[in-house]
Amino acid sequence: MADFNSVGLQFVQYYYNQFQVNRAELTNLFTDQSMLSFEGEHFRGTQQIIQKFQSLGMQKISHQIVTHDVQPSSTPGGIIIFVTGLLKMDEDAPMKFTQVFHLNQTPSGSYYVHNTVFRLNLG
């Protein structure tokens, strides 16, 4: 089994960096089976998910990761990654967020996001 902790950390760094520099490039991380829940809205498949990301209105976004926890899931090769952090959009004050990813492997061994849920911790 691959070292799931290393995969988890690399994924987190890649994902949030790409989100900051070029959200459209995240296409490669999703498939038509992928699911996104974003602040209670639900999206399925690469196209819906990337459209949602592109529709977010901010010009600048940066994520600061505070914690990340990684576990192997019950899907062979699957990895669950749980992230807490701070999100800064444009000139707004930073907001706390939490996000979970369930990565799965393609037949060729690369990883894609099967499930992800994002929530701001406002309430």
Place this chain on the structure above:
Amino acid sequence: MADFNSVGLQFVQYYYNQFQVNRAELTNLFTDQSMLSFEGEHFRGTQQIIQKFQSLGMQKISHQIVTHDVQPSSTPGGIIIFVTGLLKMDEDAPMKFTQVFHLNQTPSGSYYVHNTVFRLNLG
């Protein structure tokens, strides 16, 4: 496929109610494959997980659920549940928390927790 949203909601209500009234009863929700990450500490199997719950020092605990998101996972019958809420221990001020569960089905069709990660949102 079972209605994963109903299963998710029922699970959340059951889990946090049992946590409040009798944490030892949660034994039924775990197996020897279960994994818990709790504030960065990692536990595996029913015994380690329940011991951790029992070692928590508070007399009273109550959870107020603010959001819950549910998705089917890639494991047949599997469900991912993502919860944000407020946790109150004894007479302390409420604290925000986030928790994810990956439920799987046993051969007999009941659900158990394969993965769970718990974090207070302090940082």
